[in-house]
Amino acid sequence: MRIMTVALALAIFGAGGVHAQHSRHLNDLNWIEVQELVPMQVQTVLLPVGTLEAHGVGPNGADNLVPEALAAYLAEELNALIAPTIPYGVNTSLDEYAGTFGISAEVLKELAQQVLSGLAATGFANIIVLNGHGPNFTPLNDAAIEVFRTTDARILVINWWSATAHVTEEVFGEQGGHAGLNENAAMMVVAPDAVHPELYRPEQATPFNDAWRAYPFPTAIGLYRPGEGLLDFDRGKAERYFARVRLELLAIVRDVLAKWEAGGR
Ligand SMILES: [Zn+2]
Numbered sequence: 082m083r084i085m086t087v088a089l090a091l092a093i094f095g096a097g098g099v100h101a102q103h104s105r106h107l108n109d110l111n112w113i114e115v116q117e118l119v120p121m122q123v124q125t126v127l128l129p130v131g132t133l134e135a136h137g138v139g140p141n142g143a144d145n146l147v148p149e150a151l152a153a154y155l156a157e158e159l160n161a162l163i164a165p166t167i168p169y170g171v172n173t174s175l176d177e178y179a180g181t182f183g184i185s186a187e188v189l190k191e192l193a194q195q196v197l198s199g200l201a202a203t204g205f206a207n208i209i210v211l212n213g214h215g216p217n218f219t220p221l222n223d224a225a226i227e228v229f230r231t232t233d234a235r236i237l238v239i240n241w242w243s244a245t246a247h248v249t250e251e252v253f254g255e256q257g258g259h260a261g262l263n264e265n266a267a268m269m270v271v272a273p274d275a276v277h278p279e280l281y282r283p284e285q286a287t288p289f290n291d292a293w294r295a296y297p298f299p300t301a302i303g304l305y306r307p308g309e310g311l312l313d314f315d316r317g318k319a320e321r322y323f324a325r326v327r328l329e330l331l332a333i334v335r336d337v338l339a340k341w342e343a344g345g346r
Pocket of ligand 1 (some may be wrong): 136143144213214259260264
């Protein structure tokens with residue numbers, strides 16, 4: 082039985098890891114394949130986490146779609162597998178917009194904790210949580226700390242847009258925002274048919290600030306700095322921006338993985 086499963090896995094994936102033509106998604110693999118791959122050939126898993134939330138003239142699922150696209154890229158580069166996305170997150174000030182709703186921070190923390198524990202029990206040494214939505218960060222971190230303390234897994238939680246804020250500055254010369262220039266550019270690359278420039282008006286964007294909060298936030302686009310981050314729909318810039326985002330995230334994750342490895346935990 083054991084020899085047969087090894088032979089099967091080698092036939093499907095080859096001796097050097099997951100075969101390029103085969104899926105890296107846990108959704109698509111069978112138990113025999115997972116057993117042979119993890120942890121012998123694959124030690125790292127990517128977990129996209131997002132939410133359903135209004136994103137200006139882009140899709141409500143932007144916070145799921147961008148991390149999923151990043152996971153697809155990173156999985157190839159890092160010889161990783163991809164766990165099914167946690168698609169519901171913690172929403173706050175945009176809940177009045179159609180098709181926008183979330184779950185509580187407590188529920189997300191509990192859900193993430195159980196999913197992370199399951200991935201650790203599967204045998205992954207490294208779990209990379211690719212977060213697409215700001216208010217998820219605290220509950221995801223809380224879950225990561227619990228699972229790190231109680232299993233052998235090492236966990237990195239990363240907000241893709243924060244980790245690449247300097248890329249926004251370099252490519253566009255300004256900062257972005259929620260569904261702003263940067264996130265819209267990512268959506269133009271990841272889900273081009275779901276971005277609708279014909280629906281866009283600059284007055285659909287409002288700067289975030291420290292002086293007031295509004296529920297709902299008055300527009301579905303929120304800017305990090307006044308006068309910056311308005312959408313431009315330039316496809317070339319969007320491609321350049323997202324290519325840099327991918328590389329930057331790869332560099333950050335690689336660096337953490339290497340340091341974990343060197344540190345022995
Ligand atoms: Zn978003």
